[in-house]
Amino acid sequence: MAKKRAKQFSINVQPLRTKDDIDDMKVTLRHMNMGDRNQLLFLIGINTGLRCSDIVCLKVETAKQDTPIIREIKTGKMRQVSFVGLRTRIQEYIQETGLSDDDWLFPSRKGNSHITRNGVYRFLSVAAEQLGRNDIGTHTMRKTYGYWFYKKFGDVRSLMVDFGHASQEITLHYIGITQDEVLSKKQQLLIGL
Numbered sequence: 001m002a003k004k005r006a007k008q009f010s011i012n013v014q015p016l017r018t019k020d021d022i023d024d025m026k027v028t029l030r031h032m033n034m035g036d037r038n039q040l041l042f043l044i045g046i047n048t049g050l051r052c053s054d055i056v057c058l059k060v061e062t063a064k065q066d067t068p069i070i071r072e073i074k075t076g077k078m079r080q081v082s083f084v085g086l087r088t089r090i091q092e093y094i095q096e097t098g099l100s101d102d103d104w105l106f107p108s109r110k111g112n113s114h115i116t117r118n119g120v121y122r123f124l125s126v127a128a129e130q131l132g133r134n135d136i137g138t139h140t141m142r143k144t145y146g147y148w149f150y151k152k153f154g155d156v157r158s159l160m161v162d163f164g165h166a167s168q169e170i171t172l173h174y175i176g177i178t179q180d181e182v183l184s185k186k187q188q189l190l191i192g193l
């Protein structure tokens with residue numbers, strides 16, 4: 001019975017496929033309570049492909065590194081990420097919030113811990129509702145990273161390795177490369193004409 005309930009309430013989480021969608025999400029998050037924290041968390045998610053559970057556990061000292069190696073909570077595997085493109089945003093956030101190296105990068109408003117994965121889901125859900133969307137969840141950030149990585153480089157193999165997926169097909173399905181997009185590309189391909 002619990003399995004039926006889970007399926008009944010599950011949503012089809014999608015990546016943000018346009019720059020306008022990403023900008024809309026950034027603006028919406030920025031204007032929420034804890035907007036600086038929420039927007040930076042979102043930016044780290046879409047620029048690193050880390051799972052939400054790994055992002056919320058980041059310490060300030062880790063975020064100050066250009067290319068830290070992080071042990072993934074779900075898999076226990078080591079994964080190197082790059083914060084180089086986010087360096088200025090991270091430094092501004094740390095300075096504005098007065099966080100020290102041993103603090104959580106994304107502290108909770110309650111207690112001395114970090115924001116939870118459920119807390120991230122809640123603020124993303126509120127933002128999604130304000131944007132009139134029903135396909136946003138915590139995996140949206142990771143899927144968005146994968147989608148844009150693939151669009152820019154066309155390198156599904158590297159992305160598959162980065163995500164730790166068993167096949168390229170799993171990766172393509174995960175990032176939302178749909179049959180419609182493949183068909184659109186086929187229709188644009190004119191060889192010898």
